[in-house]
Amino acid sequence: MVSRFRRPRSLALGLALSVGAAGAVWYALPSREEAPGPVVIRADQGGYISTEHKTAFAMGPDDKLAGARFEVVDDTGRVALTGAPGPRTGAWNAAYDSVRVLDLSALTKAGTYQLRLTGTADATSPHFTVAPANELMENLAADNVRFFQAQRDGADIVPGALGRKPSHLADRSASVYAAPRYNDDGTELTAPLRKVGGPLDVSGGWFDAGDYLKFTHTASYATAQLLLAQRALPTTPGLAAEARHGLSWLDKMWDGRTRTLYAQVGIGAGTKDLHSDHDVWRLPEADNKLNAQDGDADHLVKFRPVFPANEPGAPLSPNLAGRVAAAFALAAQTDAARDPDGARRWLEKAAAVYGQADTRSPRTLVTTFPHAFYSEDSWQDDMEFGAAELALAAKALGDDRAARWQTQAGDWARAYLASGNLDTLGVSDVSALAHADLLRLGPSQAVVADLRRQLADGERRAAKDPFQAGAVYTDFDAVPHAFGLVATAALYAKATGDHHYDAFAAQQRGWALGANAWGTSFMIGTGEVFPRCPAHQVANLAGSLTGRGALLRGAVVNGPNGAKKLSGRDALESTRVCEAGTAEWKRFDGKGARYLDQVGAWQTVEPADDFTSTALLAFALSPT
Numbered sequence: 314m315v316s317r318f319r320r321p322r323s324l325a326l327g328l329a330l331s332v333g334a335a336g337a338v339w340y341a342l343p344s345r346e347e348a349p350g351p352v353v354i355r356a357d358q359g360g361y362i363s364t365e366h367k368t369a370f371a372m373g374p375d376d377k378l379a380g381a382r383f384e385v386v387d388d389t390g391r392v393a394l395t396g397a398p399g400p401r402t403g404a405w406n407a408a409y410d411s412v413r414v415l416d417l418s419a420l421t422k423a424g425t426y427q428l429r430l431t432g433t434a435d436a437t438s439p440h441f442t443v444a445p446a447n448e449l450m451e452n453l454a455a456d457n458v459r460f461f462q463a464q465r466d467g468a469d470i471v472p473g474a475l476g477r478k479p480s481h482l483a484d485r486s487a488s489v490y491a492a493p494r495y496n497d498d499g500t501e502l503t504a505p506l507r508k509v510g511g512p513l514d515v516s517g518g519w520f521d522a523g524d525y526l527k528f529t530h531t532a533s534y535a536t537a538q539l540l541l542a543q544r545a546l547p548t549t550p551g552l553a554a555e556a557r558h559g560l561s562w563l564d565k566m567w568d569g570r571t572r573t574l575y576a577q578v579g580i581g582a583g584t585k586d587l588h589s590d591h592d593v594w595r596l597p598e599a600d601n602k603l604n605a606q607d608g609d610a611d612h613l614v615k616f617r618p619v620f621p622a623n624e625p626g627a628p629l630s631p632n633l634a635g636r637v638a639a640a641f642a643l644a645a646q647t648d649a650a651r652d653p654d655g656a657r658r659w660l661e662k663a664a665a666v667y668g669q670a671d672t673r674s675p676r677t678l679v680t681t682f683p684h685a686f687y688s689e690d691s692w693q694d695d696m697e698f699g700a701a702e703l704a705l706a707a708k709a710l711g712d713d714r715a716a717r718w719q720t721q722a723g724d725w726a727r728a729y730l731a732s733g734n735l736d737t738l739g740v741s742d743v744s745a746l747a748h749a750d751l752l753r754l755g756p757s758q759a760v761v762a763d764l765r766r767q768l769a770d771g772e773r774r775a776a777k778d779p780f781q782a783g784a785v786y787t788d789f790d791a792v793p794h795a796f797g798l799v800a801t802a803a804l805y806a807k808a809t810g811d812h813h814y815d816a817f818a819a820q821q822r823g824w825a826l827g828a829n830a831w832g833t834s835f836m837i838g839t840g841e842v843f844p845r846c847p848a849h850q851v852a853n854l855a856g857s858l859t860g861r862g863a864l865l866r867g868a869v870v871n872g873p874n875g876a877k878k879l880s881g882r883d884a885l886e887s888t889r890v891c892e893a894g895t896a897e898w899k900r901f902d903g904k905g906a907r908y909l910d911q912v913g914a915w916q917t918v919e920p921a922d923d924f925t926s927t928a929l930l931a932f933a934l935s936p937t
Contacts, residue, residue, distance in 0.1 A: 351408075352377050354415070354428050354438035355780070355832045357823035358840020359453055362446045362935065366816035367417035369428055369438065370780055370828055371398050375411035380433035383415050388425045388440075403779035405830050406903030412779035439827065439841040450932040451549055454542065456838060456867030457929035458551040461539070463851065463865055464922060465558065466527065466597065467517035474863040475855045480597035481525065483616050484578060486512035490618040492682060495582060499683030502584050506618060515578045515619050518562030522921040523849035524590050525597050527578040529566050529622065530680045530687055533636040534740050535926035536560055537698075540643040541746065542926075542933035549933065560644050563637060569665055574629055574637065576622035577682055580613050588614055594885040596854050622679045628671030630679035635695025636743060638667035642702035649709035660706050664714070667699045689741045691734035697725035698747035704754055719754045726751055726760050737767045738797030739790055740923035745797070749804035764805045768814045771798045771821070780829050781820045787905045789916070792835045792872035793924040795821045796931040803934035815936065822931065831873065831901045831908045836928065837920070838866035846891035846912045848919035853912050858891045868920035869928045876907035884913045 352373030361367045371378055378398055385394040398413035405412055415428065420443055428438035442449070462471035468479045489510035494503050518527045519535070536559030543552050566575040583589035588610045603615040623629050641663035648656035680687040700722035707715035729735075729744055736742035745767060748760045771783030784794040802818035805811065826834045827842065834840040837847060845860040847853070852865040884890055893910035902908065909917050 352381075352430060352434040352436045353409075353832060354430060354436045355828045355830070356428055356438045356441050357826050357828045358439050358441055358834045358842065359822065359826035359836070360442035360444055360449045361417065361420070361823075362449055362819070363421045363423060363443055364446070365418075365819045365936070367420060367443075368781070368820055368823060368828065369415040369417055370402075371413045371415055371430060371434065371436065372405060372409045372779075372830065373411060373434060373436075374409070375401065377434045378411050378413050381413075381430050382432045384429050384431060385417065385420055385426050386429060393422065393424075393426065394420045402781070403777075405779050406901075408900060409830075409903070439832075441827075441840070446936055447546075447548075450935045451546060453836075453839065454546060454549045454929050454932040455551065456836070457869070457925050457932070458549060458555050458867065460837075460865060460867035460869075460920065460925050461519060461535075461555045461558075461922070462551065463868075464519040465517075466520055466525070469517060469558070475851055475865065476863070477851070477855075478596075478598040480601065481516065481617065482601050484516040485514050487515050487578065487617060487619045489513055489575070490620055492620055493580065495683040495685075499685035500582055502582065502587070506580075506587075506613075511619070513565075513575070513619055515562075515565055515575065517558070517565065518578070519559065519922055520597070523847065523852075523915065523919045524581065525579060525600075525850070526581050526590050526681075527562070528681050528687070529563065529574065529576050529633060529637065530689075531740060531921070531923050532559055532566075533563055533633070533640045534743065535922040536563060537636065537640040537643055537702075537743075537746070538926040538930045540640065540647060542930045543647065545930075546933035552929075556647075560640065563640055564662070567637065567662060567666060568625075569662060571625040572665070572669060573625045574622045574633060574666065574669075575619050576633065576679055577620045579617040580682075581686060582683060583613070586610060587612075590614065590617075592885075594850055594854075594887045596851060620682050623669075629666065629669045630692070631670040631672050631675050632678045632680070632689055632692040632695045634666050634670035635692065635697070635699035638663040638699035639695075639702040639743075639746075641666065642699065642706040645706035646702070646709050649706065653710060656706070656710055657712075660703070660710060660712065663699070663703055663706065667696075667703060670696060670699075672696065687740065691729065691732060691736070691742055691744075693725050693729035693732050694742055694744035694747055697722050697729055697751065698743045700725055701747050701750040701754065705750060708754075719751075722747070722751050722754070723757065726757065726763075730759060730763055735763075735766070737771060737794060738801050738927065739794050740927075745801040745804060749808055752808040761805075761809055764801060764808070767801055768798065768805060768817065772814070772817050775817065775820065780824055782824045782829065783817065783821050784824075786873040787875040789874060789878075790871060790924070791874070792825050792869060793921075793927045795825045795872075796869070796924075796928040799825075799931035800927065800934050803931070803936065806936070807934075818935075822935070825869075825872070825928070829873075830903060830906075831898060833908070833910075835870050835872040837868040837870070838864050844868075844870050844910050844918045845893040846910050846914075846918060848912055848915040853889050853891065854887075858889065860893075865920065867925065869924040870918045870920050871924065872917060873906040873908040874916045876902065876905055878916050879907050879909060879914060888912060
């Protein structure tokens with residue numbers, strides 16, 4: 314897995330760290346796990362599709378589980394299913410030396426249920442639902458859309474549960490600066506910023522994560538996934554409008570007249586005399602009211618710099634060129650039937666960006682400034698993605714360049730396979746998306762084999778894990794990689810008709826939504842146990858700290874991470890300190906992995922656009 318570094322705000326420069334005036338907030342986990350006993354049950358709190366393979370887990374001492382039975386009861390108390398735990402899948406930690414599978418596949422009737430253990434063990438699960446695929450997946454995807462609505466920047470906001478207000482209105486007339494220079498670990502500027510142009514309207518778009526930075530690298534990835542999700546599940550409320558919101562901002566970041574692509578709005582690391590976005594904890598609308606003059610420490614917090622990805626007319630980093638072209642070409646496909654003239658304009662923009670890619674001698678790829686925020690090594694997959702979507706758009710519009718782009722997509726697929734930078738679906742690898750749409754253009758055994766490789770790699774990891782997790786949860790992005798495997802399995806099945814990985818995909822979705830060692834869903838608002846204290850400024854300052862009421866609903870967080878990575882969890886001044894069930898989470902840590910639900914634990918509970926868009930695509934593609 315390719316890890317991604319998100320700079321912790323505890324490393325903010327030049328400001329003392331303190332707890333918030335509101336004081337610490339602690340609460341126990343809901344349901345029977347308020348006081349964890351020797352045995353616990355882990356189930357998919359997002360719900361199970363009626364017709365799919367369904368798995369839950371019991372975790373505890375082996376002698377307690379050896380003679381246990383389970384029963385599933387509906388919301389009236391009627392027993393709907395009984396059975397015995399399956400064979401031991403392994404040990405988790407010293408306290409829980411046995412994990413056993415509970416096979417619920419025979420439970421097909423729609424309804425709300427709970428699991429109970431009887432016999433030598435006593436435990437009760439959170440509630441979960443069983444429902445038809447369309448109903449279940451559309452509801453989950455609609456929550457993901459709510460997250461993107463809450464992430465909106467600029468004047469065109471959706472107030473929602475968190476009472477969002479227009480923010481960063483100064484982005485309508487932003488100054489352009491030369492690419493900043495940082496020290497090796499990306500924590501401090503090593504040279505003054507140099508203004509090179511502007512004004513430029515870069516208002517709108519989405520905040521990238523729990524901060525207020527905006528990146529073309531991640532926005533193009535998320536926008537493309539929203540458009541692919543719209544293709545698969547068009548009835549999802551709000552999805553089409555949110556995809557258009559992302560496209561509108563990407564369009565502003567591409568200047569076709571000067572052939573310049575802008576990579577970033579805002580600065581994430583400054584100096585002791587120049588504050589960055591990560592140095593202040595506040596609601597985004599507060600930046601509108603700052604009285605900051607040139608030279609003041611907060612000047613670039615209000616008047617946010619724009620950084621270009623290239624000099625005007627110069628070649629573009631191919632990872633950016635490929636994924637931005639893919640997003641524009643997907644817009645052309647979406648509009649081809651209802652607005653062919655508009656679709657052709659999107660196609661031409663996509664072709665221009667794609668054609669400017671530096672594919673001869675790319676060095677350090679442009680992602681973000683500093684590059685350490687989103688490290689990436691592969692780019693041939695992005696170019697394959699761009700070419701495949703261009704070919705599909707051209708075919709839809711009767712454009713005679715379709716065959717050329719299709720050929721190029723195949724060439725880039727082969728280049729990716731030979732690159733040595735092979736991974737699975739996530740923000741740093743879009744090969745699964747590219748492969749799937751290349752197969753819409755024609756057969757390719759090599760591409761099918763690589764989709765199978767990605768799934769087989771996950772399946773092999775799952776076979777060694779007590780909870781059948783296919784992601785590496787001692788590294789960054791465990792949860793989005795799990796959702797990436799779910800989406801890839803659906804893409805593979807659609808392209809080949811081979812449903813071998815369907816059960817594996819259901820297991821990965823279940824792991825991300827509660828069937829894991831910690832028994833929590835990693836999507837806010839899903840199930841009874843979910844993150845209450847996300848590392849997200851709006852959720853922290855405007856939302857509920859109890860898990861009820863105003864939530865950042867639908868946000869997907871990183872999830873468990875390597876225990877050694879969780880350090881420096883101080884909170885910036887003005888943070889409402891929030892800590893949920895820390896002692897109980899520690900009881901469930903194991904295999905070198907740790908999970909914390911604390912506002913300062915950005916390594917586990919910071920949500921992000923790319924996390925959530927991958928989940929949304931996984932839900933939209935799930936079998937119906």
